[in-house]
Amino acid sequence: MIQIRQKFVQRSDPLIVLAPILAILLALVIGGILLLLLGRDPILAYRAMWEGAIGNPFENPTSLANTFTRAIPLMLVATGICVAFRGGVINIGSEGQLFVGALAVVALSASVGDSLPALVYVPLSLVVGFAGGAFWGFIPGFLRARFSVNEILCTIMMNQIAIQLLNIMLSGPLRDPSANVTQSARLPEAVWLGRMLPPTRLHTGIFAALIATVVTWLLLWRTPIGYRIRAVGQNREASRYAGISVPVYIILALTLSGGLAGLGGAAELTGVSRRMVSGFAAGFGFSGIVVAIFGRLHPLGAIPSALLFSAMVTGAERMQRTVQVHYETIIAIQGIVVLFAVSSSMWVQRRAARRLAIDVGMSPSDDEPESGAGDIRPAEA
């Protein structure tokens, strides 16, 4: 009974919805103050950002299309991070998993060439990308489950290893011999994801991303496997007593998480760049963490959240050209958003607990809220 009331009190609290929006606004205000201190006009900067991210879609859809294009890998990476989080593990390694997923696709096309029809080639490349990322996520998952290696640190190291792996591949086996710069050969046309709105680069990968997000949501909340992943994430001890093999589901959570990031890499590769270049998709992994947290660690929340952050990053590029503020300013703003989001989520929950306590006449500490949709703290190791 108290549980139901508690959910009700939490849901009816307008702050649940308002807190993330306030976090963004506050971060933008702080960013604006910073710009002002540095002698740049924040209004001009943010207007440039708006133009670059959205503009006037009825006259010229380019800006909006760019925002949607960039949202595709972000959505997939963030969905993957949700899976890991729900399983009680933190995956900081999306960046590396995304690289390895894309690398696997390049390797595939290097060995298969253009001998396959698009109808087979495109799905195959997405599967291979998923597998590549899943492999890169499996390693830290296995080390976590078998040797209790801290998965945060391990996934960070795996990122750095993937970057070097990418460089090795680009300067060696997968290098385009005809080019002077380090890049792979152009992928065969049969593996490309189609573009929907030329001359913009918006590609059909957006459907893959939306489907993957919804499937992940169904998997986590409508299947026994998802139930067990979440059970392990909530309470490892209790799950063990309930007969769930905790190590298996920890590995599974990180593997799926990596797979989704790898899928993001494959989509970005076959839809946008269509060849591997050094510096490919850099920054998507870390932005994906921000997107996932902002989407309240729910796969469906990742969709609007990815669009929002994609707009911020896409807009930041225009901002850099217009007011000469470095593009990385947006990374600082993202950092502030993360700090606000994690702080406010705890605070809102405590507030809900207090309100509930007053409601049923208990002292607040007697009844802490269970981890629910708003909780972004994984279970303890």
Place this chain on the structure above:
Amino acid sequence: MDERTLLDVLVAASALTMVSAMPFLYSALGEVFSQLSGVFNLGVEGIMLVGAFSSIYVASDMGLDAGLLAGVLAGMVTGALLGLVMAFVSVTMQADQGISGIGITLLGRGLSTTLFILLADGVLLVESFQPIRIPLLSDLPVVGDILFNQNIMVYGALLLVPVTAWLLRRTTWGLQIRAVGQNPAAADAMGVNVEQVRYSAVVLGGTMAGLAGASMPLALTNVFQVNMTAGLGFIAVAMVYFGGWSPWRVMFGSLLFSAAYNLQIWVQVLDVKLFGETIPVNILLMMPYVLAIIVLVFARDMQRFRPQAMNRPFRRGD
């Protein structure tokens, strides 16, 4: 290569390994304080970047030209400020520590890059700390050049190892840090102000991460570059696990990782070949991270030294 010159080269490479162990030492020792108090501060990477930028900006004649010591101080102050932010988010707001650390890292990276481009147009050089020969000791063969002909920040880092060990084992404050990290409820019952102790430990950790950042441009590279730490801060956090939260083992880890970072030089000096081929640079660059993972696997025995309350915010009545 004859005997004499090989020895010289080995000594030079060892001396270089000593210098580049310095940022690891500062940041990892700082992280020991923070983690022992129960706060897993993953923001070290970002704090180091801000510390590095602010220190060289204050010190360089292309910036404020206030001298090297003022630069070091600036690095420490900005580090302390970011440590304060981390403490506020993780202790007062009780947010998840791993994620807060990522937030701090993003903030630090974005901030240092933005300021670097806006304030310094993307170029900052400095005349760094020069080596100081310690009389008599520096005349010793081999060890003299490795240990006693370094710049002041290297001496400082080495000195911090016994100081940290002493602080943590022999002072009331150090014991309080360990108590609030192991069992905050018991410490609270004994009248220790858990929040205050954690704040002090995290801010000190931030200060030392800022110092680590300052040491890079001021005593190692002479320049600032965008994202110049390149994951070094994360390795420092891993090293604390590897070192089982003991300053002496952390020092050992720092030297090990510093050697791994300078693998390129060592491989050249010792003329190591793989199947008769020169080893590709990227594989050497990969090694510190591979080593970090291997070390984390084998250091799992160290988990028994893990502060029991790490990652757990404390509030009364739980």
